[in-house]
Amino acid sequence: MSPESYHPCSTKVLPWPGDSERPASSSLVTQPLAQLACNCGLRDRLILPSDAAYWEQLDPDVRRLPLDGKVFYPKMWQFSPPTRMGFVYRDPIVKAPNVHLYTYANVVEIVPNEGLTAIESLRAKTIDGKEHRVRARHYVLACGSIHNARLLLASNSRATQGVGNGNDLVGRFFMEHFEIIGAQVAFEKAQPFKLYTVPSAGRARARAELALMGDVQRQHRILNGTASFRPGPITGREQSRFASFSDDAEANVKQRQAMRNTPGAGSPPEPQVIYQMFTRQEQAPNPESRIVLSSEKDEMGMPRANLRWRFTKIDKHSIRVFYELLGQEMGRAGLGRVQLMDWLLDGDDDAWPNILSGGWHHMGTARMHEDPKQGVVDANCKVHGLANLFVAGAAVYPTGGAVNPTLTLVALALRLSDHLKNRVMF
Numbered sequence: 001m002s003p004e005s006y007h008p009c010s011t012k013v014l015p016w017p018g019d020s021e022r023p024a025s026s027s028l029v030t031q032p033l034a035q036l037a038c039n040c041g042l043r044d045r046l047i048l049p050s051d052a053a054y055w056e057q058l059d060p061d062v063r064r065l066p067l068d069g070k071v072f073y074p075k076m077w078q079f080s081p082p083t084r085m086g087f088v089y090r091d092p093i094v095k096a097p098n099v100h101l102y103t104y105a106n107v108v109e110i111v112p113n114e115g116l117t118a119i120e121s122l123r124a125k126t127i128d129g130k131e132h133r134v135r136a137r138h139y140v141l142a143c144g145s146i147h148n149a150r151l152l153l154a155s156n157s158r159a160t161q162g163v164g165n166g167n168d169l170v171g172r173f174f175m176e177h178f179e180i181i182g183a184q185v186a187f188e189k190a191q192p193f194k195l196y197t198v199p200s201a202g203r204a205r206a207r208a209e210l211a212l213m214g215d216v217q218r219q220h221r222i223l224n225g226t227a228s229f230r231p232g233p234i235t236g237r238e239q240s241r242f243a244s245f246s247d248d249a250e251a252n253v254k255q256r257q258a259m260r261n262t263p264g265a266g267s268p269p270e271p272q273v274i275y276q277m278f279t280r281q282e283q284a285p286n287p288e289s290r291i292v293l294s295s296e297k298d299e300m301g302m303p304r305a306n307l308r309w310r311f312t313k314i315d316k317h318s319i320r321v322f323y324e325l326l327g328q329e330m331g332r333a334g335l336g337r338v339q340l341m342d343w344l345l346d347g348d349d350d351a352w353p354n355i356l357s358g359g360w361h362h363m364g365t366a367r368m369h370e371d372p373k374q375g376v377v378d379a380n381c382k383v384h385g386l387a388n389l390f391v392a393g394a395a396v397y398p399t400g401g402a403v404n405p406t407l408t409l410v411a412l413a414l415r416l417s418d419h420l421k422n423r424v425m426f
């Protein structure tokens with residue numbers, strides 16, 4: 001997990017596309033950063049300011065590129081050690097006197113009451129066919145964005161369109177972060193690059209990416225995105241990360257461990273003259289990008305999820321404008337030249353190359369909005385129209401932003417737990 005430090009632009013709600021579709025969410029994330037960072041494994045590491053200036057004054061080799069600070073800024077990321085929540089929080093959960101933990105229990109249906117005003121029970125099954133009912137005062141769905149939607153949609157015995165889906169919004173607005181190489185940059189001469197690799201202070205590790213100031217995004221009506229530098233030119237052999245991801249979860253973990261253990265991994269490479277530019281960008285909320293139920297069923301008789309990941313023109317347009325602005329800035333500063341990749345110059349903003357990846361960041365599908373006609377949950381993550389059903393996780397995000405999703409979803413989960421404590425106690 002690599003939770004990003006907060007920068008005002010990271011959580012600012014930008015007023016497009018469609019002002020009404022972008023409910024303010026930054027004010028909802030009020031958990032102190034230090035508490036969040038603890039939950040994400042940064043407990044005994046330093047939590048440092050997100051301003052690159054902090055890192056620059058620690059080390060003379062850590063210097064930002066001399067770009068106009070009103071246009072581009074170095075957006076800092078801090079890296080936690082990989083935090084396996086299941087290991088880290090196992091003991092506190094198992095030992096808690098007021099928590100009952102059931103493993104191998106797959107929820108197969110959320111059962112509402114006859115009036116469809118509240119949840120009555122959950123149906124859970126084990127893989128060998130045992131079935132249980134679970135009853136509670138409040139229910140929190142925390143199955144990830146795809147499975148939250150799947151479960152709500154598949155719970156259609158009483159609510160025929162699915163639970164919480166009276167306005168046909170469940171599963172819609174699925175979002176990922178686009179991750180893709182978009183350009184290469186050739187500097188006049190090698191630059192000090194430590195800021196953009198992994199400078200460290202004490203035990204904390206961080207890195208900058210280039211980001212556009214919010215005002216510039218607003219002026220050009222583009223989405224929020226960043227670009228990081230990868231040493232060396234584009235080779236034509238670039239691949240989507242999807243291509244190297246295996247269905248075998250253990251193989252993926254081993255592959256990532258091997259990468260981490262490669263000699264030299266994590267240490268700053270020598271400054272180069274040519275770099276690939278790697279985009280991370282939000283996608284515009286799009287109702288046609290969605291989870292639907294498959295006709296195929298799993299071992300427990302539950303319909304599988306089908307993902308229809310769909311894009312809009314502004315997604316690709318925004319990446320192109322970002323690199324055009326970077327090219328102008330690099331030229332103005334006399335730093336070098338930016339060459340956009342052909343796929344950005346093909347004149348078709350509906351076409352994407354097969355090197356496109358996502359960040360494994362599934363968001364949307366139960367978006368937050370005060371108006372039940374525009375969102376599935378309200379500002380307290382409660383499903384509209386149901387008194388006791390809540391959603392935790394990135395499914396509630398109305399927009400994706402250009403940050404990794406987990407720190408914010410932990411913030412929202414903590415906020416939801418406070419809300420529920422108040423409801424249960426008073």
Ligand SMILES: Cc1cc2nc3c(=O)[nH]c(=O)nc-3n(C[C@H](O)[C@H](O)[C@H](O)COP(=O)(O)OP(=O)(O)OC[C@H]3O[C@@H](n4cnc5c(N)ncnc54)[C@H](O)[C@@H]3O)c2cc1C
Binds near residue numbers: 003361393404407
């Ligand atoms: C390879 C990879 C790398 C990532 N790297 C980063 C990163 O660097 N930074 C970052 O911020 N995020 C990262 N993410 C995303 C991050 O993993 C998610 O944001 C986060 O795990 C979401 O947390 P969650 O609790 O909402 O859902 P999940 O972690 O998906 O947990 C949902 C749980 O619900 C269970 N479940 C599903 N359906 C049912 C059901 N019907 N009944 C019972 N249980 C069910 C699932 O088995 C699962 O255990 C990465 C993801 C991947 C795959």
